[in-house]
Amino acid sequence: MKTKITFLACLLCFTTICRAQSKHSKTSLFPTYKGLIMAGYQGWFRAEGDGSGSKRFAYGNEQRGGMDMWPDVTEYAKTYQTSFVLKSGEKARVFSSYDKSSVDLHFKWMQQYGVDGVFVQRFFGTVRSRDKESSVVLKNALEAASKYKRAIAIMYDLSGLAAKGEDCTKIIDDWKYLVDELKVTNQDGAKTYLNHNGKPVVAIWGIGFNTRPYNIRNIGIEKVIDFLKNDPVYGGCTVMLGVPNQWRELRADCLHDPYLHTLIKSADIIFPWSVQRYSPLMHNDMDRFKDDRIDDMKWCAENHIDYVPTVFPGFSWHNLSVYEFPDDIKPAGSIPREGGRFYWQQMYTVLSIGSPMVYVAMFDEMNEGTAIFKTTDNPPVSQNIQFINMDGKPSDTYLWLTGEAGKMLRNEIPLSSKMPVRQ
Template sequence: MVFKLGLLFGFFPIVVQGQGGETRQEVLDRMQPYTGEHHAGVDVTTLKGKVMCGYQGWFSAKGDGSGRGWVHYGTGHRGHNGHKVFEPGHCTIDLWPDVRELAADEKFATRFHHPNGDTAYVFSSYKRNTVLRHFKWMKEYKIDGVFLQRFGSALRQAKSLHHRNVVTANVQAGANLHGRSWAMMYDLSGLQPGEIDKLVIEDWKQLIDRMKITGDKSYQRHKGKPVVAVWGVGFSDDRKYTLSECEKLVNFLKTDKRYGGNAVMLGVPTHWRNLSRDSVQDEKLHRILSQADIVSPWTVGRYRTPQQAKLHAESMVRPDIDWVKKNRLDYLPVVFPGFSWQNLQKARGRGAKLDQIPRLGGQFLWSQARSFKQAGAEMLYVAMFDEIDEGTAIFKCSNKPPQGESRFLTYQGFPSDHYLWLTGKVGSLLRNEIPATEQVPPRNGR
């Protein structure tokens, strides 16, 4: 069964997938361009001076209308309906979202309970008003925008493709209503040989032809071109797709007569320049990079303290910037607030420490931003806005998470908006609006 919901504020109606399911072609046929309101805000013509966040948008909840159950909440222990199980002892998140501001139809009850016995609720990225609220927070805390993650592996099946399309429409609405920017980021992780061509290239054609995303007034551009990011190029882990396939994708996004003309950003390993450690040892990677526009090395987990972040800025970021300048490219380094994936690793049958890379009240994030700016960075990527699986989220999270068999992090007594506020301050630091103090700037005299 498929039915439509009329939406407020002049948004186009979207079709909600019923339990009966639908074909992949039916999902494609319902992709439409954004035609809602637009409010001017951040300058969408350049990435210079901007702090952009990664936006996963991959959370779904039982009862949210997507028909997917507890995706990115539950574990692989399947329930009677084939969906993942989300209950104490079986979960994949290390931070619990603060849902106090969400309306009743945006909150989804779980089997978890807070210390006072109340039922614990979570959100779904499938719900438009929730995503709009996230962009409202970005505006309030002066965060410029997001790179929306579009996972290649999610493009295979109708139900997951439908979810990604709905989230894309939600993000477009949020960015336009609240004067933020957004750009698409393809994550190639998990793709098999031939799927970059079959899935990613074909998907970009659909996004241009059907949703016309680069014509969206809120879509981020750089040097006169729409920005398209491709994450997962050149990593030394066991990836099935090849550098040659990545090169074909870059060429397509750059030079295709109908679908090209884009500013291509490549998400690459930390040691891309030296072709060592987490990078493939293949000079072809440098050739591919020289054809792109922006280089963005992935650094999450590569250092663990403010002191190590400073050393990384000197030993890696500064010479990276020298390399990209010589090749007439731009550089978007990644910073992150901390890291923790104990519950996710437990679900995979592995062990991990809770609070593996401590946030230190924001000092860890601030030290990275300060050090990277001093090394020459002119733009920053914050990983991530909503990543509670790996404990890197900056959006509002609870200081009173559920108790029981599963353990969760908190923001250590800092307000739930602390990292939204701090990310906004990182933007001010980047644009020389506030001094580059060694310590986190005070907030309300604190």
């Protein structure tokens, strides 16, 4: 009995020490992902003259387009002139994510329309170089999240990880930097870092895709997951993995490697990437979308993994594909938005089958035409570049629809298969 009591006392002492060492806030306004609709946040738009040193990062120009959508810039405090021309003959202007005022406005919109928060993307190139610009954007996002009481979390994107001779364990040092220097899990003011089951959420996207150059068996991902979950100072996190749409059956966009299931079972949450996998142009594709989600949720329930479905408003990746993939040029608006109908069909489907949380791709992704923030129905005109528009809808349509879906998720208003209409 004495040995047993001594063991329990030591265990309690060890647990207390670990908790005392942890640098994460013990509280958050968002203790669980359940009941929330989160979106991805790129924050990578730059403009010449914004102080970042970048001339046109992510925007492109009339010879080499970078975006398939154009932002509605009427509310930004700072904008920058481009070489693009509007129908009126005026030079088209853009915002910069590097400006604090731009990030502040985005989070203000989230609060105004009821978007619960965002996962800020942190690409592996940033992890490798730790560029100052990305840290500035993230710092401003943390401040704005606290100001507007919006959830925020980090999502590591493995895009840029080399095929040979490099692993992803640099994430460990980067996470330490974010916790120590930027205080991502313990920001000043209101604590809004997204938790799940009382633990900070860290997402890693890009696990198991068959188009990736790296081998998931030798990039050290299991070491990263173990660190994030179990390190006594920087760990104690909920790990969320972004996986291919056909992860369950290991086919189509997914590697045919059962090791992926081993990794998934070591994590806490998964979210399959459904962008570009479904289309309103395909007969009965929403039935397939629904069946896939139901089967995914069943597998996850049986294996004690939480599940987050991904929804997206549409897809267009024409302008970049012209230069990056000339043998596979994508048409503009290849997955049409249909004025919000396609987005709402997905939202209704995942809510109707009982999904307690949702991931939206994306908040500000204009490059692939998936942005839900304010874009314009009057983009520039160009002989070389093609832009999609808003189908005649107001620029805030998708922000508003996302907020309405959040109310339905939380049973604040009745769930409806019919797309809401503003009175």
